[in-house]
Amino acid sequence: MKLLEFTKTAVKRTVIRRLLQQDQHRRNGLPETFQGLPPDLWGSHISEEGHLCVQDISTITLAQDYGTPLHVVDKSRLKKNYDTFVGAFREHLPAVELATSYKTNPLPGVLTALHRMGTFAEVISHFELWLALKLGVPPERIIVNGPGKGKDCIDLAVSQGVRLINIDGREEIPWLVDAAQKHGRKPDVGLRLVTSVGWQGQFGTNIATNESLETFKKLKQNTHLNPCALHLHLGTGIKDPDIYLTAITEVLEFGLKLDKELNIRINTYDFGGGFGVPTVRTPDEWDLRMPDLGYAPRMPHPDDCPKPDEYARKIGEKFRQIYPDFEKHPPHIFFEPGRAITSSAQTLLLRVITVKQTRQSIPKLILDGGKNITMPLGYETHQIFPANKMKEPYTSRFDIYGPLCHPGDIVARCKPFPALQAGDLVAVMDAGAYFIPNQTNFSLPRPAAVMVDGNMVEEIRRRESFSDIVQLDTLMPFGVNCA
Numbered sequence: 001m002k003l004l005e006f007t008k009t010a011v012k013r014t015v016i017r018r019l020l021q022q023d024q025h026r027r028n029g030l031p032e033t034f035q036g037l038p039p040d041l042w043g044s045h046i047s048e049e050g051h052l053c054v055q056d057i058s059t060i061t062l063a064q065d066y067g068t069p070l071h072v073v074d075k076s077r078l079k080k081n082y083d084t085f086v087g088a089f090r091e092h093l094p095a096v097e098l099a100t101s102y103k104t105n106p107l108p109g110v111l112t113a114l115h116r117m118g119t120f121a122e123v124i125s126h127f128e129l130w131l132a133l134k135l136g137v138p139p140e141r142i143i144v145n146g147p148g149k150g151k152d153c154i155d156l157a158v159s160q161g162v163r164l165i166n167i168d169g170r171e172e173i174p175w176l177v178d179a180a181q182k183h184g185r186k187p188d189v190g191l192r193l194v195t196s197v198g199w200q201g202q203f204g205t206n207i208a209t210n211e212s213l214e215t216f217k218k219l220k221q222n223t224h225l226n227p228c229a230l231h232l233h234l235g236t237g238i239k240d241p242d243i244y245l246t247a248i249t250e251v252l253e254f255g256l257k258l259d260k261e262l263n264i265r266i267n268t269y270d271f272g273g274g275f276g277v278p279t280v281r282t283p284d285e286w287d288l289r290m291p292d293l294g295y296a297p298r299m300p301h302p303d304d305c306p307k308p309d310e311y312a313r314k315i316g317e318k319f320r321q322i323y324p325d326f327e328k329h330p331p332h333i334f335f336e337p338g339r340a341i342t343s344s345a346q347t348l349l350l351r352v353i354t355v356k357q358t359r360q361s362i363p364k365l366i367l368d369g370g371k372n373i374t375m376p377l378g379y380e381t382h383q384i385f386p387a388n389k390m391k392e393p394y395t396s397r398f399d400i401y402g403p404l405c406h407p408g409d410i411v412a413r414c415k416p417f418p419a420l421q422a423g424d425l426v427a428v429m430d431a432g433a434y435f436i437p438n439q440t441n442f443s444l445p446r447p448a449a450v451m452v453d454g455n456m457v458e459e460i461r462r463r464e465s466f467s468d469i470v471q472l473d474t475l476m477p478f479g480v481n482c483a
């Protein structure tokens with residue numbers, strides 16, 4: 001048995017070494033000064049003192065002024081991501097609008113900034129719809145999606161006259177009809193479709209099983225509804241344009257079928273989000289094995305992800321192929337990119353609390369934030385920079401943990417780094433998607449967030465206080481203001 005295990009491990013090591021060599025070879029083309037990727041990929045730079053900067057501001061100063069853990073939003077990066085994405089899609093398709101996926105990064109400061117740039121709101125719950133309205137988004141610029149919106153959400157959406165409600169299945173139709181009658185409105189309605197590619201699970205209705213067609217028959221029976229849209233959302237972090245092309249082809253063909261068989265004219269297509277981010281990697285099974293055998297998993301490589309222009313060009317070509325009268329009667333087209341816009345515009349600063357030396361393994365870093373605020377690191381590989389030691393050589397290697405009393409509180413393993421010490425600062429890059437919505441209060445308050453715009457810094461969310469955490473509890477002996 002022992003011999004078998006030994007042989008298996010030796011084979012794994014050989015494969016891993018080969019994969020790492022290939023990876024290293026591909027990286028030779030990158031302007032690499034680091035293990036991983038250079039900071040200018042995020043629009044960041046390094047100061048004379050070797051500090052990582054967000055625009056003109058040193059992350060060290062930000063950490064001193066606002067404390068850690070700290071989310072740092074780079075407003076110019078947000079704008080650049082939005083401009084690049086919308087620019088590419090408008091070049092290849094007419095009448096494209098982007099809707100900001102609220103759940104991807106529900107910081108009101110970020111949502112407002114994106115709306116000012118020109119995005120619609122894409123919400124999937126009663127709360128998110130309430131938030132969009134509170135932020136002053138005009139109802140005609142709100143799209144309501146989601147598998148579990150519920151009756152109250154639908155009622156509010158209809159009463160306000162939102163731009164589009166995409167139902168997830170026929171079960172939502174009675175709620176829509178009730179609301180439409182009650183408020184004397186005729187809402188534009190779409191249906192979320194499931195194609196041969198992408199997520200299925202609890203979402204939408206399947207084109208192939210005819211459920212989608214049946215649902216449209218039901219929609220058409222109601223004079224209070226205006227069925228006019230088709231909706232897709234395929235997944236997240238997708239780096240293969242062909243997945244979109246396959247799905248969009250099936251959706252457009254379904255649209256033609258609706259016209260032919262039910263005389264329903266689709267004039268709005270909402271193709272969801274899911275576009276991948278060049279600086280985030282989804283580990284494969286080999287990456288997952290690497291740390292156990294003492295190797296750092298591979299870092300993201302920007303060439304693995306198509307640029308927005310490539311997605312847009314291919315989708316544009318597909319549309320022109322399939323959609324009749326595309327130039328004369330172009331439909332309204334929405335995309336809902338979440339992470340492609342927000343991910344790289346946000347950095348999470350964490351402080352080293354302790355470095356634990358042990359005899360049996362590499363040293364362990366304990367940071368002041370872990371799983372409670374870095375959940376996506378459990379299933380994605382992100383660049384992590386030594387923010388105050390950017391010019392120091394990578395002479396060490398650490399397993400990195402958060403502060404929670406939980407064995408799953410792992411941030412990264414076998415991470416090559418300079419010789420970090422207590423008090424040093426690390427920067428988790430691409431913290432702008434799914435970090436904030438997945439934050440928990442596991443033993444600790446949630447972090448503050450600041451937005452950097454040129455040489456200006458604005459606190460857009462204050463750090464949670466201890467009393468914030470218990471303010472809804474009714475049996476606190478000392479009352480709410482226990483700070």
Ligand SMILES: *Cc1c(COP(=O)(O)O)cnc(C)c1O
Nearest residue numbers: 101233236273274336337338339
């Ligand atoms: C989550 C979600 C998005 C955004 O997804 P990203 O992967 O962040 O681009 C868009 N549309 C819908 C319906 C969603 O649920």
